[in-house]
Amino acid sequence: MMAGSHAVIGMVAWSWAAPHLGLPPLAPAALALACAGALLPDIDHPRSWVGLRLGIVSRPIAAALGHRGFTHSLLAALACLLLLHDEGASRAIAAPLVVGYLSHLVADLLTPGGLPLAWPLKRRFSLPLCRTGSLLEPLIVAGLALGTAAAPLALPWKLLRTVMKY
Helix, strand or coil, rough: CHHHHCCCCCCCCHHHHHHHHCCCCCCCHHHHHHHHHHHHHHHHHCCCCHHHCCHHHHHHHHHHCCCCCCCHHHHHHHHHHHHHHCCCCCCHHHHHHHHHHHHHHHHHCCCCCEECCCCCCCCCCCCCCCCCCCCCCHHHHHHHHHHHHHHHHHHCCHHHHHHHHH
């Protein structure tokens, strides 16, 4: 997916995940961190939005690992989380960054190229709904955003749990 799509999906993912983590979903700093996390996996592509801005880091990563390699794996997301923890990042910083990072992986799973989620294993996983930059991409992003925005209007979870007990 394109950078704009990743940014929106990262913020949408954060607005959905934050209440489940006991954190405010619409705090501007958290949304910005989720957006940054959603762009971070493409550090392995020198012509990506983040790669163009961090070329000194992006070019060596791309040369060593290629695009959609390690940085697009669950191991990289875990490494990101552990690094943030080791550096003493608060939950309010680490959570949106990692949620954004994971949202990038989920979004790229929707493309035919797929991802090596279990890197270093070569197997790629994919649910090919759209090609990067296709006309379907913004429709999927809009659907996710609208679905998340409409979620608070749905039947409250507590009421649903009460009904499901009977």
